[in-house]
Amino acid sequence: MENNKVKVKIYGQEYVIAGEKTKEEIMQVAAHVDMKMQEVTQAAKTAGVVPSNIAVLSAINITSEYFQVLEEMEELKRMNMQLEKDAQHYVQLWDESKKNYMDYKEETQAIVLQKDELMSQLKQKDEDIQKLMQAAENAKAQAQTSMDEVVKEIEGKCKELENSFFDLQMENLQLKKELEKYKNNNG
Known part of the structure; x- marks a missing residue:
């Protein structure tokens, strides 16, 4: 499978991301990461806190969502088996x-x-x-x-x-x- 290279913008910076996914999928992932970083920044501003590392906080939020989806998938598997x-x-x-x-x-x-x-x-x-x-x-x-x-x-x-x-x-x-x-x- 060939690697696709896509130029994306995440949190104001341009990156070239290469992967086996389609260009649309790579762009969708980058847009999601950008959105999470924007959400974390907005939440920090609303709370009056200056976040020191937006990327880490965004990664934590995305990982939390990931584990929630895994739990939901496991529950769906259990329900399907039943x-x-x-x-x-x-x-x-x-x-x-x-x-x-x-x-x-x-x-x-x-x-x-x-x-x-x-x-x-x-x-x-x-x-x-x-x-x-x-x-x-x-x-x-x-x-x-x-x-x-x-x-x-x-x-x-x-x-x-x-x-x-x-x-x-x-x-x-x-x-x-x-x-x-x-x-x-x-x-």
């Missing part, structure tokens, strides 16, 4: 929610298959009942009662699964909102 941990946690929760959703979906499909099978059995039993209707009127009444209870139980299970599925969807929506919020905050 945000990354939080994001990982929410991604993990999201993955768990997706897995739970898939499990509930599989369970629901199994129950639907079970219901279809039971409905098929019910149809077969109805056909059997029609054949035996004259000979087994009491048996028909018992089978009908038994089947109604099974259907009610299955419907109750379906309603429970629908409620659980709805709760899971609401939780998924909340997690999506939180994830978008974190993405937007970290974007």
Whole structure:
């Protein structure tokens, strides 16, 4: 990288500064140093003190700012690490929610298959009942009662699964909102 040489004016004196930074960056640094020296001079005059070494006092002020910026950077790094941990946690929760959703979906499909099978059995039993209707009127009444209870139980299970599925969807929506919020905050 080539060295850039820039003529700058700091506290009334001209200097030639060479460095690998761009001319604009070198000029910006020189302007900042000049501004700090002017501030120190003005503060000293306001306080009624004649400063003996403006450069040293300016260097102290600039160094103090530098350390403050370093502290702020460290705090931002800590905050960033925490945000990354939080994001990982929410991604993990999201993955768990997706897995739970898939499990509930599989369970629901199994129950639907079970219901279809039971409905098929019910149809077969109805056909059997029609054949035996004259000979087994009491048996028909018992089978009908038994089947109604099974259907009610299955419907109750379906309603429970629908409620659980709805709760899971609401939780998924909340997690999506939180994830978008974190993405937007970290974007």
